[in-house]
Amino acid sequence: MALETATVVLGGGMxxxxxxxxxxxxRRPGVAILGWDTSxxxxxxxxxxxxxxxxxxxxxxxxxxxxxxxxxxKRLGTPTRVIVVGSEGDQATLISAVKAGADGYVxxxxxxxxxxxxLHQVHRGESRVPPLMLGSLLRGLIELRREDDAAVExxxxxxxxxxxxxxxxxxxxxHHTIATKLHLSPHTVRTHSQNILTKLGVHSRLEAARFxxxxxxxxxxxxxxx
Amino acid sequence: xxxxxxxxxxxxxxxxxxxxxGARTLYLQALCEFLGTTGLSVSLLQPVxxxxxxxxxxxxxxxxxxxxxxxxxxxxxxxIREFHKGALIVLLTSGAxxxxxxxAAMLHADDWVSMSLPVAELVAVLDRGRRASAARTPSSRRPxxxxxxxxSPLSSLSERELSVLRLVVDGHSADEIAxTLGISRHTVRTHLQNVMAKMLVGSRMEMVSVARKSxxxxxxxxxxx
Numbered sequence: 001m002a003l004e005t006a007t008v009v010l011g012g013g014m015x016x017x018x019x020x021x022x023x024x025x026x027r028r029p030g031v032a033i034l035g036w037d038t039s040x041x042x043x044x045x046x047x048x049x050x051x052x053x054x055x056x057x058x059x060x061x062x063x064x065x066x067x068x069x070x071x072x073x074k075r076l077g078t079p080t081r082v083i084v085v086g087s088e089g090d091q092a093t094l095i096s097a098v099k100a101g102a103d104g105y106v107x108x109x110x111x112x113x114x115x116x117x118x119l120h121q122v123h124r125g126e127s128r129v130p131p132l133m134l135g136s137l138l139r140g141l142i143e144l145r146r147e148d149d150a151a152v153e154x155x156x157x158x159x160x161x162x163x164x165x166x167x168x169x170x171x172x173x174x175h176h177t178i179a180t181k182l183h184l185s186p187h188t189v190r191t192h193s194q195n196i197l198t199k200l201g202v203h204s205r206l207e208a209a210r211f212x213x214x215x216x217x218x219x220x221x222x223x224x225x226x
Numbered sequence: 227x228x229x230x231x232x233x234x235x236x237x238x239x240x241x242x243x244x245x246x247x248g249a250r251t252l253y254l255q256a257l258c259e260f261l262g263t264t265g266l267s268v269s270l271l272q273p274v275x276x277x278x279x280x281x282x283x284x285x286x287x288x289x290x291x292x293x294x295x296x297x298x299x300x301x302x303x304x305x306i307r308e309f310h311k312g313a314l315i316v317l318l319t320s321g322a323x324x325x326x327x328x329x330a331a332m333l334h335a336d337d338w339v340s341m342s343l344p345v346a347e348l349v350a351v352l353d354r355g356r357r358a359s360a361a362r363t364p365s366s367r368r369p370x371x372x373x374x375x376x377x378s379p380l381s382s383l384s385e386r387e388l389s390v391l392r393l394v395v396d397g398h399s400a401d402e403i404a405x406t407l408g409i410s411r412h413t414v415r416t417h418l419q420n421v422m423a424k425m426l427v428g429s430r431m432e433m434v435s436v437a438r439k440s441x442x443x444x445x446x447x448x449x450x451x
Contacts, residue, residue, distance in 0.1 A: 014320055014341040016348055017253050023263075024256035061341075062320055085252065108250040112259070115252060 006123040007052040010036035011043030012085075013064025021056075024112045031116060040065060044072045047080055053123045055080050056115075059097065060087045060108055067096045074101035081122040083115075094133055095140045104128035151215040157199050165192040167223060170209045243267045243283065244352065245310070247276060247302065248291025248318065253341075257348075264349055273302055280309035287352060292319045292329070303333055316351065331379055331439040379440050382424045390417040394430065395437050 008031060010018050018036040026033045034050045037043040047055045055073050059066030070082045083104040084097035094105050104122040106115050107130055118128045129137055158166065161182075168178040175193070179186040193205070202208045212218060244266050248254045251270070258268045271279055288306050292299060299317075306315055317330050317338040330338040339351040383391065386407075393403045400418075404411045418430070427433045 016257075016341040016343060016345040019345040020253065020256040020260040024259045027259070088249070106252070108252045110252050112252060112255050 004120075004123070005030050005032050006054050006119045007032045007034050007050075008054050008056055008119060009034050009043065009046050009050060009052040009080075010056050011038075011040070011046075011069050012036075012058030012066070013038055013061040014058075017058065017061065021112075025116065025119075028112075028116050031119060038064075040069045040072065043069050044076070047073050048076050048078070051078055052080055054119050055082045056085065056119070057082065058085045059093050060085060060090070067093070067100050070097060070100040070102050083118055083122055083128070085115075089133070091133065091136050091140055094129070094137055095144065098137065098141070105130065105133070107133075148215055151211065151217065152220070154200050155212075155215075155217045155221060158196060162192050162196050162199070163221070163223060165189060166196050166208065166212070167218070169193055169196070169205045170212055170218075243285040244269075244287045244289060245279065245285035245313070246270045246289045246291070246318075247273055247306070248293065249273060250291055250293055254291060257345075260345065261349070261352070266352070276302065276305050276309060284310045285313050287314045287316055289316050289318050289352070290335070292317050299329075299333055303335065318348075331436055334439065379425045379436055380442065383421060387417050387421045387424075390414060391421050391433070391437055392442065394418065395434050395442055 008025065010021055010025075010033065012018050015038055018038065022033050022036055025031045034052050035046050037046050043055070043057065055069075057066040057069040057073070058064065059070075066084055066086075070084055073080060073082050081103040082101065083106055084093070084100075084102045085106050085108060086093040086097065088107040088109040090107075097105055104118045104127060106118050106128070110118075110130070121128045164182060165178060168181065173181070175186045175189045178184070179189045182189070184192075197203065197205070197208060200208055200211055202211050217223075244261065246254050246258055246261075246268060248270075249272060251272075254270050258270045261268045269285075288310060290299070290302060290306065303315060306313065314336040317333070317335045318341065319329070319338055320341045337351060337354070339348045341348075380388065380391075389407065390403055393406060398406070400411050400414045403414045407414075418433075422428075422430070422433050425433055425436055427436055
């Protein structure tokens with residue numbers, strides 16, 4: 001059965017890596033390389049301009065953010081599928097890739113023919129994760145979900161006044177300014193903020209801010225400043 | 227281990243054998259396929275299989291991927307030296323130039339090349355390695371690279387910094403160096419701090435070690451033999 005040719009754009013921070021991949025993939029039947037780029041923006045631009053079936057982005061090379069490339073390509077809203085190349089057994093990158101919308105994941109320990117198989121698989125509309133990493137991926141995603149549920153639960157335990165104080169804390173106001181703004185005494189603000197940190201299970205207002213943004217808590221609880 | 231020329235005829239001597247060692251199969255396999263078209267005999271080997279490869283003919287060049295997962299580079303280099311005596315060891319890296327040159331010098335590799343350069347550059351380094359291999363003497367084992375892209379750890383040092391470093395390598399104390407060069411002790415200290423920063427080393431011991439491995443010798447009055 002003849003394979004339908006998959007057109008591909010490559011992205012990664014190392015010219016030599018892309019050149020040899022271009023060469024090795026290009027000589028295999030069923031694959032046509034439309035171009036490659038060593039910058040994230042350049043890769044995204046090439047994908048936008050050439051509409052390949054698949055974009056292959058490396059996420060294991062220094063000074064190059066393959067996950068960002070994946071995210072940006074997916075944001076284009078075009079049908080291009082994305083395969084992320086990551087280190088062997090690098091579960092964190094795999095989870096980031098899946099969260100960024102990747103359709104497939106290949107490790108650098110795979111062979112060129114494995115990659116070709118993955119290209120065709122995602123081109124057909126399937127997903128591709130190395131079988132050995134599938135278990136840990138699912139566990140990781142479940143774990144993330146659990147953490148997220150716990151975060152929501154903790155936030156829900158904050159009182160209305162505490163939520164108001166938290167919004168100002170995250171905005172970077174000091175206790176005195178918050179007190180004036182909310183018509184409270186600075187002492188009360190301090191008590192509120194201590195209780196907030198305890199309830200959220202964090203140790204500083206900076207950590208509280210990270211916690212809020214990481215789990216997108218304000219918008220999920222309908223607290224907006226806009 | 228000198229199987230390369232034991233009666234294989236002229237073809238055998240002509241065989242340009244490169245052994246690529248590393249765990250990043252995807253990139254290295256693609257690299258091997260590419261190099262294969264340039265008239266080289268290239269084979270790819272997992273680091274853990276290095277021991278088994280000693281039975282075959284020794285390669286002219288071993289291209290060792292620094293991202294060799296899970297195995298210490300030093301140990302790999304020692305194994306290559308043991309199993310493939312006479313082979314040039316070229317490190318394949320993806321880091322920044324200064325970091326690489328230091329690493330290569332520390333590890334006693336013969337040369338290095340970065341994946342962040344175009345692949346033509348990589349082929350050029352291997353070619354140079356082959357020529358060096360043909361004219362190789364036992365004492366010539368040091369980085370031979372002189373191109374503009376990758377420098378010696380010492381190349382960014384000023385003349386003054388080099389002379390201070392040379393005196394340290396020679397075993398002089400800060401006071402002696404100050405007296406010799408006619409500068410204050412404090413200035414010597416500042417020079418050395420700058421030298422250490424430029425060489426990316428964390429201690430004076432490491433500084434001397436890297437300097438020596440980069441080819442700096444104690445300033446002798448008589449030539450060593």
